[in-house]
Amino acid sequence: MFKIIANTLFLVALSAGTAQAWERVSTEAAFRALVVGHRQVVDGSGYIEVRADGSVRGQWNGAPVVGSWVWSDGYYCRNLRIGSTETGTNCQRIDSESGQIRATNDRGQGRSTTARIE
Template sequence: MTTVTSGISFMRMMIAAAIALATASPVWADLVKVDDQGQFVQLINGKTLTRPLIKIKVSPDGEIAGRGSLWDIEGSWSWQDGYFCRDLFWGGDELGYNCQEVQASADGRIKFTSDRGAGDSAMFSLR
């Protein structure tokens, strides 16, 4: 009986550990500010930024292209003073020039916040 009892205790301990791991907030999923162009290019190179109904490619050479809902997205970007600065057109409408704070996580999320981090935000998955 000791073996069965210790086996049950071990199983309870393993289940408790699995539950604790599943409900823990992983530190690696936290968003971290992207400060330099090289780090940004490494994140986006060969990837597509996606969110519902939107798919955008941001190329290392400064081009932006994709599709949002039913309209084409196109534009250009540069890196200035720690910010992603873009000039964007969506469906032919100019969205204008804006420098945005970029944050990324190790789990493949990237967040852009307009007006150098003081404005609206958009979260994308990198795929």
């Protein structure tokens, strides 16, 4: 019994030391430091680049991406055109973890996309 408990405690300690939790990006300054000027790459789909001047550029499923963004009330709000399709404005909750970001649509209530920051 002692051996089982010891092994369990060891595994818990090991996983606690290596696991990283997603952290909310809650300020524009933190968002800019993490994302602006870097590509956010979604394997198999494409990438976007969020720029300091408020523009967004990239490529998604072979189509060009153009648009604009602002930081509003703790959310990244962007309006994009992918090819000829307008996405409309969507404010996203941004979380980060080890060189990745997770953007969740509809102020954190919708679909999430995870991207690698390059």
